[in-house]
Amino acid sequence: MGESGSGRLAYNLRLWGRPARFLPSQKTSMLDxxxxxxxxxxxxxRLASRGKAIDFTEFTALETERxxxxxxxxxxxxxxNTLSKQIGMLKGKGEDASxxxxxxxxxxxxxxxxxxxxxxxxxxxxxxxxxxPNLPHESVPVGAxxxxxxxxxxWGTPRAFDFPVKDHVDLGEGLGLLDFATAAKISGTRFAxxxxxxxxxxxxxxxxxxxxxxxEHGYTEVYTPYLVNRESLFGTGQxxxxxxxxxxVPRGDADPFYLIPTAEVPVTNIVxxxxxxxxxxxxxLVCHTPCFRSEAGSAGRDTRGMIRQHQFEKxxxxxxxxxxxxxEAHEELTRHxxxxxxxxxxxxxxxxxxxxxxxxxxxxxxxLEVWLPAQGTYREISSCSNFEAFQARRMQARFRNxxxxxxxxxxxxxxxxxxxxxxxxxxxxYQNADGSIxxxxxxRPYMGGATAIGPAA
RNA sequence: GGAGACGUGGCCGAGAGGUCGAAGGCACUCCCCUGCUAAGGGAGCAUACGCGCUAAAACGCGUAUCGAGGGUUCGAAUCCCUCCGUCUCCGCCA
Numbered sequence: 001m002g003e004s005g006s007g008r009l010a011y012n013l014r015l016w017g018r019p020a021r022f023l024p025s026q027k028t029s030m031l032d033x034x035x036x037x038x039x040x041x042x043x044x045x046r047l048a049s050r051g052k053a054i055d056f057t058e059f060t061a062l063e064t065e066r067x068x069x070x071x072x073x074x075x076x077x078x079x080x081n082t083l084s085k086q087i088g089m090l091k092g093k094g095e096d097a098s099x100x101x102x103x104x105x106x107x108x109x110x111x112x113x114x115x116x117x118x119x120x121x122x123x124x125x126x127x128x129x130x131x132x133p134n135l136p137h138e139s140v141p142v143g144a145x146x147x148x149x150x151x152x153x154x155w156g157t158p159r160a161f162d163f164p165v166k167d168h169v170d171l172g173e174g175l176g177l178l179d180f181a182t183a184a185k186i187s188g189t190r191f192a193x194x195x196x197x198x199x200x201x202x203x204x205x206x207x208x209x210x211x212x213x214x215x216e217h218g219y220t221e222v223y224t225p226y227l228v229n230r231e232s233l234f235g236t237g238q239x240x241x242x243x244x245x246x247x248x249v250p251r252g253d254a255d256p257f258y259l260i261p262t263a264e265v266p267v268t269n270i271v272x273x274x275x276x277x278x279x280x281x282x283x284x285l286v287c288h289t290p291c292f293r294s295e296a297g298s299a300g301r302d303t304r305g306m307i308r309q310h311q312f313e314k315x316x317x318x319x320x321x322x323x324x325x326x327x328e329a330h331e332e333l334t335r336h337x338x339x340x341x342x343x344x345x346x347x348x349x350x351x352x353x354x355x356x357x358x359x360x361x362x363x364x365x366x367x368l369e370v371w372l373p374a375q376g377t378y379r380e381i382s383s384c385s386n387f388e389a390f391q392a393r394r395m396q397a398r399f400r401n402x403x404x405x406x407x408x409x410x411x412x413x414x415x416x417x418x419x420x421x422x423x424x425x426x427x428x429x430y431q432n433a434d435g436s437i438x439x440x441x442x443x444r445p446y447m448g449g450a451t452a453i454g455p456a457a
Numbered sequence: 458g459g460a461g462a463c464g465u466g467g468c469c470g471a472g473a474g475g476u477c478g479a480a481g482g483c484a485c486u487c488c489c490c491u492g493c494u495a496a497g498g499g500a501g502c503a504u505a506c507g508c509g510c511u512a513a514a515a516c517g518c519g520u521a522u523c524g525a526g527g528g529u530u531c532g533a534a535u536c537c538c539u540c541c542g543u544c545u546c547c548g549c550c551a
Contacts, residue, residue, distance in 0.1 A: 070507060074520045084532040088475030104531045404485070
């Protein structure tokens with residue numbers, strides 16, 4: 001299966017073809033512009049359900065001016081083009097064209113002004129559109145924040161401990177294998193240093209997840225850049241609104257790079273500006289990367305331990321599918337993430353995020369939350385979203401359908417899983433009274449057959 | 458980093474300031490012919506947006522797009538500038 005997976009990618013790459021081109025005047029629309037124009041009311045309503053108010057009067061005013069101005073501009077351009085052709089014909093015949101040239105000159109000043117104003121207007125328009133989040137799917141509950149999320153299922157039973165449970169910090173430091181002080185010396189807060197068997201367990205998790213998704217779930221493994229450009233971040237929706245969450249790498253006069261906050265960015269952007277062959281779909285890609293987040297807005301939250309770090313590892317699942325398949329794919333992809341938790345024997349629950357708690361680009365999101373005994377609660381370990389055509393529209397990612405017409409693909413992704421948090425969950429759920437950690441069965445082959453991590457190990 | 462070449466539609470490839478959205482070929486779709494596979498003939502075949510028509514399409518008209526952005530010009534695929542990318546040679550580092 002792993003082999004057919006990589007063969008599939010090579011096949012797909014051949015079918016990917018050459019990039020489509022951006023049309024500067026309308027490239028940034030995120031929601032279907034036609035939908036906005038024709039059904040502003042219902043769009044505004046659905047956006048309001050996720051806390052995004054749309055300024056009706058501003059939008060309508062811009063739209064009205066755009067319409068008349070665009071019509072007028074095109075009219076003038078048409079006149080200019082027609083007259084210019086006449087000049088060409090006259091000159092070709094060696095006749096005098098000065099009368100016609102005077103006519104064009106008369107049009108010119110109005111045309112220049114109209115074009116300038118129209119560009120300005122479209123710029124404003126696009127800025128508004130680019131900042132609008134995706135519309136929630138009808139199955140998404142309306143809610144203001146995480147209290148509106150709905151628990152859909154639970155798997156596994158939290159273990160009963162007959163000794164005081166330690167959290168992962170006490171466990172890891174007790175074993176001498178986890179060291180935040182040194183990480184802080186090297187870099188600062190929100191970094192971790194792991195050693196020995198714990199570092200190996202961390203690596204084992206990555207290998208286990210990748211192997212499972214490639215061999216059993218039909219994904220093709222990819223390796224991508226970790227530094228990306230602005231266009232890619234715009235495509236998946238991190239820009240323009242969430243720049244402060246990202247680490248930015250200046251490059252003198254050149255455009256800056258950004259450290260990826262998730263593999264979603266480089267992997268999904270593989271199909272940016274592409275017209276895929278219908279046979280290339282679905283594309284199922286899995287990718288392990290480090291993720292870098294500034295956590296600018298979460299000062300003071302989860303300061304202890306490795307729950308919330310500036311740098312963490314994640315194995316990400318990405319699917320590029322035909323529009324009519326995306327809801328099916330969403331369920332499938334979420335199951336793929338859940339299976340990792342089940343194989344690891346970690347109790348979890350599946351949450352359906354409400355409108356107010358979903359990410360910017362998502363139409364529907366399931367969060368998987370793993371049981372953390374030390375916190376006595378479930379904590380997010382995976383987030384699986386269907387973006388429908390939202391990212392595809394921003395990226396101009398399309399496929400050629402049966403009518404031979406380019407059509408936007410749907411994109412999905414989900415963590416499968418966040419590695420650091422999985423490590424935390426294993427430590428806390430598999431801890432023993434003596435401070436050692438039992439290694440889950442499925443990871444032992446990756447640990448040289450070891451069954452536990454202990455002070456002696 | 459230095460020097461040079463290049464970037465045209467799904468693909469290949471002409472085009473060098475005027476009637477070019479772009480010859481020709483391949484691929485694809487439809488039709489005809491041919492009794493199978495092969496071959497031949499004809500037609501069609503970029504995208505987005507606007508306007509008109511429409512229940513919606515189809516369609517018609519228009520505008521923009523020849524790597525991206527800017528400039529010159531009545532008029533730019535074609536000339537100039539900047540950027541991005543690809544290739545070749547040299548240097549440098551592995």
